[in-house]
Amino acid sequence: MLLTEKMKEDIFSSSERDIINYLFKQRENIKDKTTKQISKETYTHPSTLIRIAKKLGYSGWVELKNRFLDEMDYLNSHFSEIDANYPFDEHDSIMTIANKMALLNQTTISDTLSLINYDDLHRATKLLVKAAHIKVFSVYHNLLICHDFKINMNRIGKHVSLCTIDPQFEAVNSTSETCAIVISYTGESEELVGLLPFLKKRKVPVIALTSIGENTLTKFADCILRITTRERLYSKIGSFTTNDSICFLLDVLYASVFSKDYKNNLEYKTHISQYFDHRKSSNEVMQEIKHDTV
Structure with a gap:
């Protein structure tokens, strides 16, 4: 849940609500204001600001x-x-629709990139490189867009499973050598949240792909990659930005893992592909440079 959503909950006293209303009105203008200044402008006591922070789960x-x-x-x-x-x-x-969809896609990628934290991406990459088996858990429609990630990773020797059938068994049957990627826009999907205690009990590291803000999934995750958070749950034409954001994050994870052994991965993938990819094209741009076979 977003912090701004939590701040709208009915858990505050009248004086606390006065301060929260002030924050929403002033927004970025509070950056350089002290608790004393805010208290003076809202006719409240400085300790009220501390109480609000505590109610929202912050230290101060x-x-x-x-x-x-x-x-x-x-x-x-x-x-x-x-x-x-x-x-x-x-x-x-x-x-016009085509142009707007292109703009939406470009904006989504830029937005998702702005949410990537170096430490979390670095940690996620290390976990995936180390893992003997990578399991992806999500609701079915999200798993459909994960197939390219699975294929790409498999083609550089990383074993990836999309847990579409009996995910409970997949979670229970995991070990510390497994790495779980759990994808949930809300981070509260019951079928996924129910798997998290089993994964933690078996010491399975969890990479979360989820929206900004705190949710149940983030509490269990070892590292978090944020999905662009612009869509409502139901009132929308389609899940365009969510899907594009997830695909981009998975592409980034694959590329990051690939880069850790770049030359060997490139040689292995190219060498294998030339034997099994039999596509042909008359387009010169697509023509492959012939190499001697080994």
Whole structure:
């Protein structure tokens, strides 16, 4: 759940609500304001700000303020030109729709890239390189877009399974040599959340692909890669940005793993492919350079 959503919950006193309303009104303007200044402008006591932070699960006001500002910065960036839920209109021509969909895709990639944290990506890459077996857990429609990741990883010798059938058994039958990639936009899907205790009990490291904010999945994850968070759950034309974001993150993970043994992976993949890929084309751009076989 986003911090801004938590702040709208009915858990605050009237004086605390006055401060929260003030934060939503001032937004980025609170960056350089002290608790004393905010208290004076809201006619409240400085300790009220500390109580709000504690209720929201933060150690103090500074931590809450920084998280609030980070979230405001994200929500205000990138998607000002297009609505992720309704990227085109009823009367748009098909070429207008094509252009808007292209813009949506480009914006989604940029938005997702801005959410990638180096430490989490580095940790995820190490876990995948080390793993003897990689298992991907998600709801069925998300697993459908993970097939390219599985194929790419398999072609450099990494064993990847998409757990479409009996995921409970797959979780229970995992070991510390397994690495789990758990994909959930909300991070609260019951069928996935129920697997997390089993994975942790068997010391399976978990890479989470999920939305910004805190959720049950993030609490179990060893590292977190954030999916662009612009879509509502149901009121939308399609899951365009979510799908594009997941595909991009999986491509980044594959490329990062590939880079750790670049020359050997490239040689192995190319060498194997030349024997099993029998496609032909008259287009010169697609022509392969012939190499001597070994």
